[in-house]
Amino acid sequence: MKLTTxxxxxxxxxxxxxxxxxxxxxxxxxxxxxxxxxxDYLEQIFLKLRKKEIVQSIRGTQGGYVLKKKAHEIKLTNxxxxxxxxxxxxxxxxxxxxxxNGKPTKCLTHDLWDELENHINSxxxxxxxxxxxxxxxxxxx
Amino acid sequence: MKLTTxxxxxxxxxxxxxxxxxxxxxxxxxxxxxxxxxxDYLEQIFLKLRKKEIVQSIRGTQGGYVLKKKAHEIKLTNxxxxxxxxxxxxxxxxxxxxxxNGKPTKCLTHDLWDELENHINSxxxxxxxxxxxxxxxxxxx
DNA sequence: ATAAACCCGACTAAAATAGTCAAGTATCAT
DNA sequence: ATGATACTTGACTATTTTAGTCGGGTTTAT
Ligand code: FES
Ligand code: FES
Numbered sequence: 001m002k003l004t005t006x007x008x009x010x011x012x013x014x015x016x017x018x019x020x021x022x023x024x025x026x027x028x029x030x031x032x033x034x035x036x037x038x039x040d041y042l043e044q045i046f047l048k049l050r051k052k053e054i055v056q057s058i059r060g061t062q063g064g065y066v067l068k069k070k071a072h073e074i075k076l077t078n079x080x081x082x083x084x085x086x087x088x089x090x091x092x093x094x095x096x097x098x099x100x101n102g103k104p105t106k107c108l109t110h111d112l113w114d115e116l117e118n119h120i121n122s123x124x125x126x127x128x129x130x131x132x133x134x135x136x137x138x139x140x141x
Numbered sequence: 142m143k144l145t146t147x148x149x150x151x152x153x154x155x156x157x158x159x160x161x162x163x164x165x166x167x168x169x170x171x172x173x174x175x176x177x178x179x180x181d182y183l184e185q186i187f188l189k190l191r192k193k194e195i196v197q198s199i200r201g202t203q204g205g206y207v208l209k210k211k212a213h214e215i216k217l218t219n220x221x222x223x224x225x226x227x228x229x230x231x232x233x234x235x236x237x238x239x240x241x242n243g244k245p246t247k248c249l250t251h252d253l254w255d256e257l258e259n260h261i262n263s264x265x266x267x268x269x270x271x272x273x274x275x276x277x278x279x280x281x282x
Numbered sequence: 283a284t285a286a287a288c289c290c291g292a293c294t295a296a297a298a299t300a301g302t303c304a305a306g307t308a309t310c311a312t
Numbered sequence: 313a314t315g316a317t318a319c320t321t322g323a324c325t326a327t328t329t330t331a332g333t334c335g336g337g338t339t340t341a342t
Contacts, residue, residue: 001142001145001226002142002228002229002230003230003257004142004298005299005300008231008250011250011253012248012250036242036244038301043319044321046319050319057320059307059308059309059317060308060319061315061317062309062310063309064318064319065319086142087142091146101177108153108176108277109149109152109273111276112152112268112273113144113149116144119261119264120142120260132253145329145331146331146332166287168288169287181332181333182331184289184290185290185332188289191289198288198289199288200286200340201288201338201339202285202286202287203286203287203340204341205288206288
């Protein structure tokens with residue numbers, strides 16, 4: 001069970017962005033350099049973040065990205081959802097009555113995995129970008 | 142972020158085993174049929190469970206596996222550890238001062254991922270095999 | 283003896299990940 | 313105006329991981 005770079009980088013990049021946000025748009029080039037993430041890869045990620053209206057783009061020289069919502073309104077859940085970093089503890093569909101790989105009924109441990117999924121998601125639901133930035137600034141005092 | 146079949150099947154198989162355990166050894170063939178998991182794959186999984194002393198094998202006809210510990214002593218953590226289903230929220234080593242892919246320092250969000258990892262592991266630490274079996278029996282009354 | 287069961291290492295197809303690459307378009311500074 | 317900067321988009325790909333399979337053992341009850 002591992003977190004992919006897509007989710008990790010998305011959050012990393014947004015924390016970086018959020019710290020400089022209120023001044024000027026932040027270019028991906030800067031984020032790339034500061035955080036050591038490939039520029040091309042960041043572009044992919046920000047495309048998704050923009051489509052989900054988490055960030056807004058400003059084109060041209062001196063352009064970049066700014067947050068489209070307040071930092072406290074952006075939860076980790078929203079970020080992960082935007083970049084398709086999803087928690088999957090099972091293979092079977094949630095709605096379906098059938099079990100994994102088409103079995104007629106759900107397995108012995110199905111409820112456990114649901115519970116696990118909720119447990120993990122609850123972590124993402126309560127953390128906001130603002131929390132992360134604050135937390136970070138405190139440590140640098 | 143997804144749970145792999147190795148971890149999922151290990152728990153599933155052990156719950157199955159635990160339910161029949163006190164009578165006779167349970168053969169992988171039976172588990173395979175009941176749970177719809179490939180026999181060859183189960184053998185791989187049980188090899189690891191045996192090496193970590195979670196189950197004990199009984200060879201020969203009428204053989205199979207039995208739990209080596211009490212069901213309440215076997216936590217999900219132990220099972221996952223045995224089959225190498227590990228939670229990895231980061232790529233960088235825990236001990237090292239350096240960050241991901243050899244960067245000289247840990248990233249902005251490093252603490253967050255540590256926290257996440259702990260949050261997930263706490264779930265695994267508190268659930269025992271006994272809990273799962275009981276929970277299951279209750280629902281079938 | 284033989285069948286049921288565990289034991290073990292090696293192999294592999296398919297999927298997912300973590301990017302790269304190429305060819306744009308918009309906007310600002312000068 | 314024009315170049316440089318920065319976003320936009322789609323396609324492509326190497327590597328790694330996953331989810332097994334396969335083959336050939338050994339042990340033991342009957
Ligand atoms: S996890 Fe899919 S049926 Fe149990
Ligand atoms: S997660 Fe590895 S350095 Fe932050």
